[in-house]
Amino acid sequence: MPNDMQNDKKGAKRRELIKAAGAAGLLAAGGGLTNLSLAQSAKVKVGLMLPYTGTFAQLGVAIANGFKLAISEQGKTLAGREVEYVTLDDESDPPKGADRANQLVTRDKVDLLVGTVHSGVQMGIVKIVRESGVLHIIPNAGVEAATGQLCAPNIFRSSFANGQPAYPMGKVVADRGLKNVVTLAWRYGAGEESVAGFKDSFLKGGGKIVKELWLPFPNVEFQSLLTEIASLKPDAVFVFFAGGGAAKFLTDWKAAGLKGRIPLFGTGFLTEGVLEAVGDAAEGIETTLHYGDGIDTPKNRAFRLAYAKAFKLQPDVYAVQGYDAGLLFAAGMKAVKGDISKKKEIIAAMRAATIDSPRGKVTMSKSQNPIQDMYLRKVVGQENRVTGVAMKALDYPPSGTCKMPA
Numbered sequence: 001m002p003n004d005m006q007n008d009k010k011g012a013k014r015r016e017l018i019k020a021a022g023a024a025g026l027l028a029a030g031g032g033l034t035n036l037s038l039a040q041s042a043k044v045k046v047g048l049m050l051p052y053t054g055t056f057a058q059l060g061v062a063i064a065n066g067f068k069l070a071i072s073e074q075g076k077t078l079a080g081r082e083v084e085y086v087t088l089d090d091e092s093d094p095p096k097g098a099d100r101a102n103q104l105v106t107r108d109k110v111d112l113l114v115g116t117v118h119s120g121v122q123m124g125i126v127k128i129v130r131e132s133g134v135l136h137i138i139p140n141a142g143v144e145a146a147t148g149q150l151c152a153p154n155i156f157r158s159s160f161a162n163g164q165p166a167y168p169m170g171k172v173v174a175d176r177g178l179k180n181v182v183t184l185a186w187r188y189g190a191g192e193e194s195v196a197g198f199k200d201s202f203l204k205g206g207g208k209i210v211k212e213l214w215l216p217f218p219n220v221e222f223q224s225l226l227t228e229i230a231s232l233k234p235d236a237v238f239v240f241f242a243g244g245g246a247a248k249f250l251t252d253w254k255a256a257g258l259k260g261r262i263p264l265f266g267t268g269f270l271t272e273g274v275l276e277a278v279g280d281a282a283e284g285i286e287t288t289l290h291y292g293d294g295i296d297t298p299k300n301r302a303f304r305l306a307y308a309k310a311f312k313l314q315p316d317v318y319a320v321q322g323y324d325a326g327l328l329f330a331a332g333m334k335a336v337k338g339d340i341s342k343k344k345e346i347i348a349a350m351r352a353a354t355i356d357s358p359r360g361k362v363t364m365s366k367s368q369n370p371i372q373d374m375y376l377r378k379v380v381g382q383e384n385r386v387t388g389v390a391m392k393a394l395d396y397p398p399s400g401t402c403k404m405p406a
Contacts, residue, residue, distance in 0.1 A: 070326025097124020163197025174205025
């Protein structure tokens with residue numbers, strides 16, 4: 001028995017030495033499997049740079065909620081990788097855009113930067129992501145340069161280009177024979193490009209712009225401008241406002257006695273997410289947008305139910321854009337089985353993806369801006385009810401300004 005026990009101990013010791021030598025051999029061979037295992041077990045860091053205070057706060061919250069819901073539906077992982085969120089309030093303050101984006105990239109070392117709402121802040125983010133090469137999805141800001149002159153392989157948009165929702169409304173207004181129109185918007189990137197999109201199709205349809213009126217962002221002192229509109233007596237008015245500013249405008253429009261006297265049109269941001277706040281001030285207003293409450297599809301019904309259950313809120317277009325940003329990134333991660341280091345392959349998969357969105361099927365244009373249907377909507381009670389498709393699969397603006405680097 002003593003000899004048998006000694007032999008067993010010697011055998012066990014040999015097995016331990018062989019196991020240790022095997023492990024050392026793997027490490028000596030460049031640590032391939034060990035490093036890969038560590039890399040695949042590390043969390044994917046997603047930076048959510050959005051407005052959480054100020055005029056656009058509710059938009060930022062909806063986008064973040066939508067993104068997290070999409071990831072939750074993937075089993076709360078991205079191709080098996082856990083997700084860590086780093087949130088940063090950009091305060092819709094353009095001078096802070098580049099610095100705060102740089103914090104996420106250099107200090108927090110995010111794998112994906114999702115942001116933002118304000119087009120002015122977006123330009124700062126674009127500067128940083130172009131320099132760093134970090135993967136980037138724009139979940140709202142429509143500044144056209146981001147997928148135009150400043151396009152890059154790592155920059156995607158899950159929302160719209162600023163002129164895209166406004167372009168079909170120009171045709172709608174012209175087709176109704178409303179020839180003399182006043183435009184009113186905040187004078188910053190989103191407002192200026194939205195008005196330009198409306199004019200593009202409205203003028204083609206034979207319309208005339210009587211006057212362009214502007215207000216500095218985020219000023220909401222509308223009274224003098226409403227008085228001027230009343231004196232001009234246009235056939236219709238087209239506006240661009242969003243968030244708290246849109247709610248204030250609609251309330252003031254009614255109080256000025258213009259509701260029912262002059263037809264009011266806008267992009268869907270005018271009435272999105274504000275109907276409870278404005279009461280009947282928005283009743284009957286028509287807008288064009290890439291989403292609406294009455295899209296009767298299994299995907300949209302399931303999305304709205306899941307969102308309401310998760311957040312005790314009804315989703316809006318901002319939630320959809322955040323949700324689709326999550327689906328887009330998930331498509332890229334699935335293609336590489338969670339290996340975030342394969343950036344070129346992730347980009348290729350995202351570019352080729354067809355997103356099964358609550359808004360309908362969405363694909364990416366050559367400039368990586370969504371090609372999507374634009375709906376005509378009408379406010380009925382507390383709904384932005386879809387009444388038709390204003391334009392199918394709209395790719396706007398044309399991709400010619402984007403010279404995509406190799």
